[in-house]
Amino acid sequence: MDLRQALDIVAQPLTFAGVSDSQLCLDVQAYADQDLGVRHIPALHGEATVRPVDVLLRLAVATKPEYQTDLYEVHQHWSLLRYLGLFDADPDGQLCLSSAGQRIGGNQRRVTSEELGVGFAVHRAEEWMANRWPDSAIARVVDIDVALASGFIRAGAVKASVTQRRSRRPDYLLIAEIPGSDDRYRYAVVECKGTKNWGYGLKQMASACVQLRGVAVAGRQPPGLAVGTVLADNWVYCRALELSPGRRRTVLEPTHRVEVSELFEDAAEVHVERETFERTVHVDIDEGEPLSAENLVRAGVQSSWASLADFAGNDYAFRTWAPPVYRARLDRDADARPQRVRRQTPDGLEVVGVRNLITLPGGELEVVFGLAAEVDDALSESDADQVIEAQQSVAERGTPDRTSSGREPDEIVTAVSKEGAVLMLAPQ
Numbered sequence: 001m002d003l004r005q006a007l008d009i010v011a012q013p014l015t016f017a018g019v020s021d022s023q024l025c026l027d028v029q030a031y032a033d034q035d036l037g038v039r040h041i042p043a044l045h046g047e048a049t050v051r052p053v054d055v056l057l058r059l060a061v062a063t064k065p066e067y068q069t070d071l072y073e074v075h076q077h078w079s080l081l082r083y084l085g086l087f088d089a090d091p092d093g094q095l096c097l098s099s100a101g102q103r104i105g106g107n108q109r110r111v112t113s114e115e116l117g118v119g120f121a122v123h124r125a126e127e128w129m130a131n132r133w134p135d136s137a138i139a140r141v142v143d144i145d146v147a148l149a150s151g152f153i154r155a156g157a158v159k160a161s162v163t164q165r166r167s168r169r170p171d172y173l174l175i176a177e178i179p180g181s182d183d184r185y186r187y188a189v190v191e192c193k194g195t196k197n198w199g200y201g202l203k204q205m206a207s208a209c210v211q212l213r214g215v216a217v218a219g220r221q222p223p224g225l226a227v228g229t230v231l232a233d234n235w236v237y238c239r240a241l242e243l244s245p246g247r248r249r250t251v252l253e254p255t256h257r258v259e260v261s262e263l264f265e266d267a268a269e270v271h272v273e274r275e276t277f278e279r280t281v282h283v284d285i286d287e288g289e290p291l292s293a294e295n296l297v298r299a300g301v302q303s304s305w306a307s308l309a310d311f312a313g314n315d316y317a318f319r320t321w322a323p324p325v326y327r328a329r330l331d332r333d334a335d336a337r338p339q340r341v342r343r344q345t346p347d348g349l350e351v352v353g354v355r356n357l358i359t360l361p362g363g364e365l366e367v368v369f370g371l372a373a374e375v376d377d378a379l380s381e382s383d384a385d386q387v388i389e390a391q392q393s394v395a396e397r398g399t400p401d402r403t404s405s406g407r408e409p410d411e412i413v414t415a416v417s418k419e420g421a422v423l424m425l426a427p428q
Contacts, residue, residue, distance in 0.1 A: 001098055002362030006085045007425060010052040011413045014087075014095035016236040018124070020045040024205075024239055031206035038209050038226070039244040043131040048238070050123060052087045052095070056080065057415035057423040058141075059119030060369060062172070064311045065146040065330065078356050081367055083116065084425070097234040109196045109231070117194020117229035120238050122172070124227050125190045126418075128240070129176055132223075133186055136176035138395050138418045140304035141190070144173050144215070147303035147326045148296075149285045169214030169285070170224060175300045177388070184271050185297045189215055193228040198237075201230045205239055212243055217291050222268045272297050277384035284325050299323045305387060308421055309379050312371040313337050313354040317379035343368055343424055345414045349397065351422045352376045368424035375420030394420040 001009075020041040029036055060080055088098040097104075104112055126139045142148065170189040178184045191211045193204040205228045212224030224243040229236065270293040283299035285291065302321050309317035310330075315337060319327065343351045353370020371379075372394045378386035395418035413425040 001085050001088070001100065003360045003365055003427060004362055006087075006362075007413050007427065009087050009089055009098075010056065010084060010425075012089070012093075013049045013051050014089050014093055015047050015049050016095045016238065018044045018046055018048040018238050018240065020240040025241065027202050028205045028209065028241060031203045032210070036206065036209040036241075037244050038241040041128065041131075041225075041240050041242050044124060044128060044238075044240040048124075048127075050095070050120075051415065053413055053415040053423060053425065054417075055116065055119040055123055056083060057119075057417060057421060058122040059083075059115065060423060061307065061311050061417065061419075061421045062118050062122050062141055062143065063115075064369075065143045065307055065326075078367070080115070081358065083112070086112070086116075095236050097231065097236075102234050113196045113229065113231045114194040116231065117227070118171075118192050120194075120229045120236070121190060121192035121227035124238055124240055125172070125174055125225055128225050128242070129174060129186075129188065132242075133176070133178075135178055135181075136186055137179050138176060138391050140175045140301060140419060142173040142175065142300045142303045142307070144169060144171065144189075144285065146329055147307070147323065148173065148283050148299060149325065168211065170208075170211050173215075173296070173300050174225075175297055175304065178269070183273050184269055185301075187217070187268050187270070187293070187297055187300070188223040188225060190224070191226045193226070194231075195228070196231050198230055198232045201228050201232075201239065204228050205241065209241060209243075215285065215291070217268065217293050217296055219290065220268070268293065270294055270297055272301075274384045274388060277301055278382065280324065282324055299325075302326075304419070305379055308371055308375070308419060311369055311421060312352060312376055313340050313369075314352075314371070314376055314379060317376070317382075320382050321379065341368065341370075342373070343370070343426075345416070345422070345424065346412055347397075349394075349414075349416065349422070350374070351424060353422065353424075357428070362427075364428040366424075366426040366428055368422070368426070370422045370424065372416070372420040372422060391418070391420050394418065 022040055025040050086101040088096050090096050122141055129136055129139045170191040172190040174188045174190050176186050189212055191208040193208050195201045195204055208226035226241050228239040272294055281295050281298045283295050302323050303326050306318050306322035338354050341355050350373035351370040352373045353368045355368045358365045374390040378390040410427050415423045
């Protein structure tokens with residue numbers, strides 16, 4: 001497969017298998033020694049459609065906070081584009097692995113499954129939120145361990161490192177504003193898993209369901225989604241289960257030591273005035289203090305904006321919006337950033353971001369990690385109203401209806417999220 005073929009594949013909608021039925025609940029529960037308190041999600045069961053480039057965008061954005069700006073880790077982040085040639089389509093339009101993807105074995109296949117599991121999980125989480133709460137708008141995804149946890153527990157004036165944090169709480173916080181609701185927000189937690197083994201994936205899902213209960217907000221359990229992606233037999237499967245509201249159970253002690261003694265509500269909602277997003281808020285899950293829903297959403301939205309700015313190389317906006325814990329965990333050196341560029345998508349969206357030129361079989365490829373220019377500008381203005389309105393403007397544009405059959409050989413392939421993040425793949 002050369003570059004042009006790979007771009008044709010990732011640009012077209014392909015189908016994959018979503019798995020979320022009562023049998024999955026039974027199979028996953030069999031790997032647990034206590035009631036997991038989960039249920040299946042009919043909307044995420046059966047054939048689903050996705051463009052691989054949209055998965056790659058979500059993977060790149062979600063994992064950006066895990067990387068520093070030194071040479072090795074910057075290269076690691078850009079190297080996610082190695083998955084460009086991983087996908088293929090069968091004659092029926094089913095998403096499968098390319099011949100190169102099928103040759104990946106051993107530990108590298110495990111790593112591939114785990115990383116792509118993040119991209120697919122974020123995509124499924126967006127669909128879950130849109131189906132569960134149809135009036136919700138933009139879904140913002142926040143890495144809990146990077147943005148909202150310092151890695152330390154305080155005991156008086158003494159700080160002790162938190163060990164095995166990721167095994168005890170979910171990966172991501174999901175936040176969505178309710179349009180026309182006078183600044184009300186919904187929030188949930190998401191845990192991602194990925195494996196190459198169909199059987200082991202069930203054990204992973206059981207663990208994920210337990211991890212969903214590792215964060216309490218105002219003494220209550222927020223709604224949660226567990227997604228497990230399996231790359232088995234050269235096909236893609238996405239399992240999904242959600243916490244079942246109204247189920248009491250005994251849970252593992254959360255990292256922040258808050259007892260979850262009350263039932264959680266099916267829709268966790270909170271009112272947060274927009275102007276308060278412009279104030280510094282300190283949220284550190286590892287400190288052991290109770291979490292308020294208002295501060296969690298404030299810090300979460302600020303972190304999502306900081307992550308977007310970081311993704312597009314906007315250091316000023318990153319430092320403006322990143323909460324203290326987030327800034328302290330990431331070493332961002334503006335001098336180490338590549339020069340930012342301005343580009344335009346085939347449908348006319350102005351984009352600002354960072355670029356990399358890669359030589360591949362079949363030609364050179366310019367890759368841009370960026371933001372819609374109006375979102376980038378708003379982030380730099382430090383005005384929460386402007387950021388929210390700019391993101392809503394991008395979300396209302398929708399995704400261009402383009403498939404590989406309607407693509408010119410040298411046409412740019414783009415993916416745009418409702419938050420305004422953009423991935424551009426431009427053959428040279």
